[in-house]
Amino acid sequence: IHSRLKFRKDLFYGRQVQMSMILHLLQSSTMLGDQPMMALIAGYPGTGKSTLVNQVKKPLADKNGFFIEGKFDVSVRPDKVLASALDSFFASINASNAGQNTYMSMRWRINDAVGSGVSCLFDVIPSLRKFMNDSTEVDRTEGRNIGGNLMGQRLKYMFCKLIGAISCRSTPLVLVLDDLQWADKMTLGVIRMLMIDPDIHYFLFLGCYRENEVNESHMLSANLNDIREQGINFMTIKVGAIEKESVNALISDVLCLPPSLCRPLSTVVHQKTGGIIMFVRRLLISLNDEGLVWYSLSSHRWMFDLRKIEVKEMSEDVVKHMTEHMSRLPKKMQMGLKLCACLGPKFDTAIVEKVQRGANIGDNFLESCVDDGFLQIKGDSGFYTWAHDQVQQAAYELIPLQQRGKFHLLIGSRLFLSTSSSEIDKFIFYIVDNMNRGVTLVDNPQQKYEMAELNLRAGEKILERHSFQSSVKYLMAGIALLENDSWEKKYGLTIRLHDAASEALCATGDFPKLTALAEKPLIYARCFQDKLNIYNNLVRALSSSGEHEECISRCVSVLSQLGEFLPKNITPDIYREEVAKVKQALIGQSKQDLLSLPVMTEAKKLTAMRFLNHMLIATYSTNPPLNLLVVFRMVRMTVDFGVCNISAVGFACYGAWLASSPNDEYEGAFTMGRVASDLMKKLCGAEAEILPRIYLLVYGMINIYKEPWQASLCKHSEAFDAGMISGDTEYALSNITLYYMLSLFNCGSNLKETSQSLHKFVKRALQYQHQTAARTLAISEQMAYDLMGLKKNCYEAHFGLDEEALKNFFVRNKLANMSRNLYQKIKYVTYMCGDMDAAAKHYDLQEKLNANCSVQATTGRTSFFFISTFIDGLIGLYFARKHREDEAKWTHVAEKAIELMKKWTDSSSWNCANKSYLLQAEYFFLKNDERAYACYRASITKAREHKFNHEEGLAHEKLATYLLYKNQH
Numbered sequence: 001i002h003s004r005l006k007f008r009k010d011l012f013y014g015r016q017v018q019m020s021m022i023l024h025l026l027q028s029s030t031m032l033g034d035q036p037m038m039a040l041i042a043g044y045p046g047t048g049k050s051t052l053v054n055q056v057k058k059p060l061a062d063k064n065g066f067f068i069e070g071k072f073d074v075s076v077r078p079d080k081v082l083a084s085a086l087d088s089f090f091a092s093i094n095a096s097n098a099g100q101n102t103y104m105s106m107r108w109r110i111n112d113a114v115g116s117g118v119s120c121l122f123d124v125i126p127s128l129r130k131f132m133n134d135s136t137e138v139d140r141t142e143g144r145n146i147g148g149n150l151m152g153q154r155l156k157y158m159f160c161k162l163i164g165a166i167s168c169r170s171t172p173l174v175l176v177l178d179d180l181q182w183a184d185k186m187t188l189g190v191i192r193m194l195m196i197d198p199d200i201h202y203f204l205f206l207g208c209y210r211e212n213e214v215n216e217s218h219m220l221s222a223n224l225n226d227i228r229e230q231g232i233n234f235m236t237i238k239v240g241a242i243e244k245e246s247v248n249a250l251i252s253d254v255l256c257l258p259p260s261l262c263r264p265l266s267t268v269v270h271q272k273t274g275g276i277i278m279f280v281r282r283l284l285i286s287l288n289d290e291g292l293v294w295y296s297l298s299s300h301r302w303m304f305d306l307r308k309i310e311v312k313e314m315s316e317d318v319v320k321h322m323t324e325h326m327s328r329l330p331k332k333m334q335m336g337l338k339l340c341a342c343l344g345p346k347f348d349t350a351i352v353e354k355v356q357r358g359a360n361i362g363d364n365f366l367e368s369c370v371d372d373g374f375l376q377i378k379g380d381s382g383f384y385t386w387a388h389d390q391v392q393q394a395a396y397e398l399i400p401l402q403q404r405g406k407f408h409l410l411i412g413s414r415l416f417l418s419t420s421s422s423e424i425d426k427f428i429f430y431i432v433d434n435m436n437r438g439v440t441l442v443d444n445p446q447q448k449y450e451m452a453e454l455n456l457r458a459g460e461k462i463l464e465r466h467s468f469q470s471s472v473k474y475l476m477a478g479i480a481l482l483e484n485d486s487w488e489k490k491y492g493l494t495i496r497l498h499d500a501a502s503e504a505l506c507a508t509g510d511f512p513k514l515t516a517l518a519e520k521p522l523i524y525a526r527c528f529q530d531k532l533n534i535y536n537n538l539v540r541a542l543s544s545s546g547e548h549e550e551c552i553s554r555c556v557s558v559l560s561q562l563g564e565f566l567p568k569n570i571t572p573d574i575y576r577e578e579v580a581k582v583k584q585a586l587i588g589q590s591k592q593d594l595l596s597l598p599v600m601t602e603a604k605k606l607t608a609m610r611f612l613n614h615m616l617i618a619t620y621s622t623n624p625p626l627n628l629l630v631v632f633r634m635v636r637m638t639v640d641f642g643v644c645n646i647s648a649v650g651f652a653c654y655g656a657w658l659a660s661s662p663n664d665e666y667e668g669a670f671t672m673g674r675v676a677s678d679l680m681k682k683l684c685g686a687e688a689e690i691l692p693r694i695y696l697l698v699y700g701m702i703n704i705y706k707e708p709w710q711a712s713l714c715k716h717s718e719a720f721d722a723g724m725i726s727g728d729t730e731y732a733l734s735n736i737t738l739y740y741m742l743s744l745f746n747c748g749s750n751l752k753e754t755s756q757s758l759h760k761f762v763k764r765a766l767q768y769q770h771q772t773a774a775r776t777l778a779i780s781e782q783m784a785y786d787l788m789g790l791k792k793n794c795y796e797a798h799f800g801l802d803e804e805a806l807k808n809f810f811v812r813n814k815l816a817n818m819s820r821n822l823y824q825k826i827k828y829v830t831y832m833c834g835d836m837d838a839a840a841k842h843y844d845l846q847e848k849l850n851a852n853c854s855v856q857a858t859t860g861r862t863s864f865f866f867i868s869t870f871i872d873g874l875i876g877l878y879f880a881r882k883h884r885e886d887e888a889k890w891t892h893v894a895e896k897a898i899e900l901m902k903k904w905t906d907s908s909s910w911n912c913a914n915k916s917y918l919l920q921a922e923y924f925f926l927k928n929d930e931r932a933y934a935c936y937r938a939s940i941t942k943a944r945e946h947k948f949n950h951e952e953g954l955a956h957e958k959l960a961t962y963l964l965y966k967n968q969h
Contacts, residue, residue: 003295005254005288007281007373014246015052018237025204025235026056030063030172033202036195038232040180040224042211043239045390046278046318049208052239053176056206060174066166071178073345073389075433077462077470078184081177082159083124089166090127106166107132113165114158117725121158123465128162152186152507153768154727155466159190164200172202179389180209180220184469188223195232196767198760211238230766231797241275250280255293255302265304272314278388279318285373286325287312322394333368334398336361340369340384341395342411342434348382351430354418355411409438416454425461432458436477445483449490452481456497463500468507475501479517487524495521495530502537511541528561532607539614548618552626555615562608564633570625582632582654585639594651594675595682600642609637609646616653628657645683649690652676652697656860659705666705666907673702692723692731700738701860708910709746709863710947713739733765733773738862740780745828745867746911748950755784762798774798775806775818779825786829820849824868831871832954839875843893866904870915873897877922891926898923914942918955925962932962 022039029037041049050071057067070085072078093103110118110132122129167173177183177191191207194200214220227234242250248266252259273279287293292312293304315321326337339355340347352366362368366384369375374391375384386392399407412434419427432454442448455478463471478497486494498521505514518538525531535558542551556566567574600606612634619627634650655672658665677698680688688694696719699712716739723732740758743749758781765774778798785792795801801809803822810819823846830838846868876893879886898919905912921935936959943952 003288004371005284005293007254011250011277011281012048012051012055013250013277014242015048015055015239018052018239019055021235021237022053022056022206023059026059026174029174029204030060030065030202033169033172036197036200036203036205038195038205038207038227038234040234040236041206041208041239042214042236043208044212044276045210046276046388047239047241048277049239050178051277052237053178053206053208056174056176060172063172064170065172065174067174067176068166069176069178071345071389072180072182074182075344076346077429077467077473078182079186079467079469080124080462081183082187082190085175085177086159086162087125087127090125090131094127094130103131105168106171109165109168110162113161114725115721117154117158118162120154120466121162124155124467125162152466152468152509152727153729154725156186156190156193157724157727157729160193160197160200163194163203164197167201167203169202172204174204174206176206176208178208180207181213181218183220185219186469188219192223192227192230193767195227195234196230196763198763230763242277242280243275244270247273247275247280250277251284254284255304257302264306265309268306268310272312273318276318278390279321281373282318282322282325283314286321289325289328319390319394319397322391323397326394326398330362332360332362333365335359336365336369337374337395338398338407339411340375341392341399342408343430344433345389345392346378346383346385347430348384350382351415351427352384354415354427357414357418405438405441407438408434409441412436412438424457428454428458428461432474432477439477439481448481448483449486449493452478452490452493452497454478455481456493456500459497459504460500463504466507468504471504472501472508472510475504487520491526495525499533502534506537506541506544509541509544511545511547514538514541532558536610536614539611539618543614543618548622551618552615552623555611555618558611559608559615562604562611564608564612564637566626566629566633570629575625575628578629578632582635585636589639591671591675591678594639594643595678597638598642599683600638600644600647602641605637605641606644609634609644612637613646613649616649631657643679643683645680645688645690648676648680648683649693649697651679652694652702653860656697656701659702660861664903664907669702670706673698689722689726689728692719692726692728692735695719695722696731696735696738697860700735700742700862704863704866704911705904705907707908708946709742712742712863713747716742729768729770730773733761733768733770733777736761737773737776737780740777742863744780744783746863748948751784751788755781755788758784759794762794766798772818776821779821783825783829787832816849820846821864823849824864827875828867828871831875836875836878839871840879843872843875866912866915869897869900870919873901873919874922877919877926881926894919894923894926910946914939914946914948914951914955917942918951918958921955921962922958925965933959936962 018041025037025039041052043049053069060067066089068085068089070081072081114121118128118132163173163175175194177187180188191205194203194205209220224234244266247270248259248262251257251262251266251269255262269280269283273283284293287304287309292309293302295301296303315324326334329337336352336356339359339361340352343351343355349366356365366375366377369384370377373387374395376387377384386395396404412431415427415431415434419431424431432451435451435454439451442451455474459471459474459478462474475497479501482490482494482497498517501517502514502521505511505517514537518534521534522531525534535554539551539554539558542548542554556568559566600609612630615630616627616634619630631650631653634647635654638644638647638650651672655669655676657669658672659669676694680690680694684690695715699715699719703712716735719735720732720739723729723735740754740761743754744751758777762774762777762781765771765777778794781794782792782803785794793802795803795806799806803826807819807822809815810822823842827839827842827846830836830842873894873896876890876897879890880894898916901912901916901919905916917935917939921932921939924930924932924935936955939955940952940959943949943955
C-alpha cells in the first residue's frame, strides 16, 4: 500500500517571481479592465509552464471569473483547439447545477454582441446551442456561399465577439492556450484581434510555448510582431529550471521527511535532471519502481539508496528517459502505450477497445496507466488524456522508427474494418489520420482509392464545420492518392476531391495552391458544368488576391460559354447601345412589376449572374466602363429571366449610376434603391449577407439625393454589424467609413466623441488588414482633431507618417481615390479655419485629379460630393470678391456650385436648402445685391431646422462678415 510514491496534482515549486507577475496582470485586468491584457510563458518542455498558469484558477474564482483553457498538439487539428476549449467551457456550464437565471446576463451579452450570427458557431461549439436554448437548424451550406476567405474572417470575428461577451466586470475571463508553437494561422489571428479589439474588457490572455521551437521566422513570432506594431504591449515570462532548494522542498513533501534529511537526495536529483520539474517527477517515479526509493515498514518512513542513485546512468533527455522506463514495463503494457500514442492526445474507451482487438494489452490497462501517471481521466466523460505531451512522445518512441508507418496503417485498417457504416463518421479522423501516416506502404490502386474516399469524407465533414485548414490537409492527401488514370476510372471521386479542395483553399486564402489545383479539372473535366465550381472558386480567389485583370478575363470566358457575351473594347457607341438596351428593358416596369418578377430558375442564367457578380467587384476600380456594362446586363437578365438575390445588387448599382449620371435621374434612382432593398428582404430575409453591399449603395449613393442624411447613419451602422457577422469585412468597413464621412462632413457630429470612435475603428481596420479603410478613417480622425484645434497627428500613430508624407505616398502609388479624400479633407479644414490660399491650392489639386479620373465618377457618388461642391462654391465666391485677375475663374466655380446645389435642393430640400441659400447669399454679396441678407437669414433658419448645427454657425459667421462690410455693426 505504501510502496508507491504519491504526488500532488498541482506540483508547484519555485515560481514565486513568475507567479507574482501573472497575479499582477490578473489584478489589473479584473480591476481596471480598460483593455485586454496578455502574457506569454516561454520555456523548455517539462519546465512547468502549464502548472504555472493553472495557479490563476483559485484567485480568478475568488473574483467570480471564468477560466477557459485549450492545448495545441502536433497530432491534432490546430483549427479546432479554440473551438474545443470554448465548447468545454459551455459544456461545464450546462452540466452545472446553476439555475436558468444564473447565466442569463451572459446570454443577453452574447445576443447583443453577435445576434443571430451566433448560429454559425453552433457546429464548431455544439454546447453553445444548448446554452443559448436555440433549436434552430444550422445551414451547413452557408459557408460555401460566402466568397473568398470571408468565412474564415467571419469565424475569427465571431470568436472575438463571443469571448468579449463572456468577459465583463462581474465575470472577468482568463483564456489560456498551451503549446502555441503548434497553433494555426486562424487561431493566432483571433489572438491578435482579441488584443487589439477596443470593445473587449476584463480579459487576460495567457499563452504558453516552447522557447526552443520558436525562432524569428516562426509564424508565432510574426503574429507577436504584428501585435506589437499595433501598440499593444505584452509581457513574456521565462520559465526555466527550478533551484536546488525547490527540488528539496518537493522531495521533502513527497517523502514526508524533513528538508534536512532530503538534501543529499535532492542534490543528486537536481544534478541529474537540471531542475526540470517534469524530469524530477519522472526520475523519482522510476527510482521508486526500481526499488532505489522505498517505504520501510520497519522504520515507518521512506528510504533511499543514495550511493546507487549517484552511480545510476540515465539520459539527459526526459523523453528518452521515460521511453527507457516504459521499455522495462510488461509487454502488454508497452503495446497498449504504443497503440494509445497513435490515437493522439485524447481518446475514449470505445476507440481503445477497437484498436486493441488482436493485440493483448490486458484488462486493466487504462486504470494502470492512470495509476502510473501516464494518463489522466477527464471527469466522468470516459475520455483519457496524456499527463503531458512529453509522456505521449515517450510512449510513441517505443515504436521503432522504421516500423511507425506500418504500425499506423495497421491501426487505421483495424479501425476501418471493425467500424460499421453507421459509426464511420464517429471514428473517421482516427481512421484517416493513422492510414495517412502509413500511406507510403500502400501500392495497391484499389486500396489507394479507398483511402482517397475516406480522406474525401473526412475533408467534407470538417469543411461543413468551417475547419478549412484541416479540410485542405485531408482533401489534398486524397488527391495525392489518386492514380494517373483516375480521371477515367474514378471520375466522380476525382472531381469531388478537386471541387471540395478548391473550396477549402479559397476559404483559407491559399490562392497560389488553388490556381495550381485548378489546372487539371479545367482540362480533364468531362463537361463545362463540372468545371463551374472550380471556375467559381478560382475567380473568387483571383478577386480576393487583387488579380482583377485575370479575374475579369476568366469571368468573360465563362460567361461566353454560358451565352452571355461582353465586349472587350467599350467604345462610346457600344456604351450608348447598352444604355439604350437597359432603358428599353425597363420601360413600363413599375416598382411593383419588378418586385413581382418570377424567381430565376434557369441554371445557366443563375450561374451567369454569379459570375457577373464576381466581375462587378473586380471591375469597379480597374475598368469602370465594363463595370457599368455588367450592371446593365444584370438588370436586363433579371427582367428577362427572373430575380435572384444578386438581382438586388444589380438594381442598387443601376440606381447609383442613375443618380450620378449626367441626366441626374434622382427619382428613377430612388425607385431602383427601393426595389433593391425590398427584393433583398423578399429573397434573403432581413439578415441577408448582401445587406452591407445593398446599404452601401442605397444609403450611401442613392438616398442621399432625397432623404435626410441623418437617416442614413443608422443604416450604415447596421450594415457594419451585419458585414462583420457575415465575414464581409470589406463592405462592413466601407459602410463605417461612409458613416463617419457623413457624420463629420455632412451632419456636424460632436468632434470629441467622433474622434475617439474613429481612433478605435482605424485600429479595427488595421486589425483586419484593410489599409484603404484604415487610411480613409484616419483622414476623418485627423479632420476632427484639426477642427478642434488640437496638435495631434493620428497618421504618425497609425502609419508612422505625417500628412505631407501620406500625401506623397498616395501620389507615388497612384492611389487616386485616397488622394482625392485627403485633398477634400485639407480643403474643408483650411477653409473652415480661414486659410484660404491653402484651400484654393487643394481645390486646384483636386480638380486636376478629377480631370484624370473623370470616368470613375459615373459609377456612383457619395455625400462627400455635396459638401465638396458646397465648399468649392464658397472658396470661389471668396476669391471672386477679391477682384483679382482670376475673378472669372472663381466666379465660374461659384456659379457652377450654385446651379448644382439648386438642382439638389429641388430633390432634397432637407439636405441642401441651407447650403443653396448660403451660396446665393454669398453670390449676392459679390454682386452687391440687397437680397443677400434675406438669403443669409434663410440659410441660418434652414440649418437650424434641419439639424446642421455646424453649418448654422458657418452661416452666422458669413452674415457677420457681410454686415461688417455694410458697416451694420
